[in-house]
Amino acid sequence: MSKILLVLALLVLAVQAFPFRGPETQSSTKYVFDYNGFAVTSLEGLVKKHVGFHIACRVEFVPVNDDKLMLKIVDPYLYDVEGTWEKEEESLDVKTINVELMEKLKPLLVENQVVFKYVNGKVFEIEAKSELPDEVLNIFKGIINLIQ
Numbered sequence: 001m002s003k004i005l006l007v008l009a010l011l012v013l014a015v016q017a018f019p020f021r022g023p024e025t026q027s028s029t030k031y032v033f034d035y036n037g038f039a040v041t042s043l044e045g046l047v048k049k050h051v052g053f054h055i056a057c058r059v060e061f062v063p064v065n066d067d068k069l070m071l072k073i074v075d076p077y078l079y080d081v082e083g084t085w086e087k088e089e090e091s092l093d094v095k096t097i098n099v100e101l102m103e104k105l106k107p108l109l110v111e112n113q114v115v116f117k118y119v120n121g122k123v124f125e126i127e128a129k130s131e132l133p134d135e136v137l138n139i140f141k142g143i144i145n146l147i148q
Contacts, residue, residue: 031061037142040081053101054079054094057109059143069118071140073109078102105136114140123148 040052057076061069080095112132117124123144128137 029063033059033061035059035143035146037139038081039139039142048084049082050084051080051082053098054081055139061147064115067117067119068115071114071116071144073140073143076106076109078105105139108133108136109139112136114144116144118147121148 034056035058036054036056038052038054040050042048042050055076055078058074060072060074062072064070078098078101080098080101082095112129114137115127126141126144128140
């Protein structure tokens, strides 16, 4: 029992001495990822039927200064999604490219960037243009949520 307490005490001291800081940001470093995400909702009255969209793109995290990163979305594609979603089985079919959604959102996703404060693995103070539509801002926030 005393060995377990000793190990726990050393673990607590180690965590305090070496906290997780997240990725080190250097001004010349750019972090590039391929991103695939789904935004799916159920239809009213049809609990098991789901529809939404799938976004596939490249995302770039570019350091602005010591504690701020800029998120850029590059070459996004938006697809229609529909299917069923049950507790044990998930069946979502990715359909064709949604031309209407692409025409509406792609320019907004590509031309705008979001800057956010990133300290010790946590995200603070997301900064975006005030005229950016909520659905576009929510896509950015969903991507940022992955690194938190």
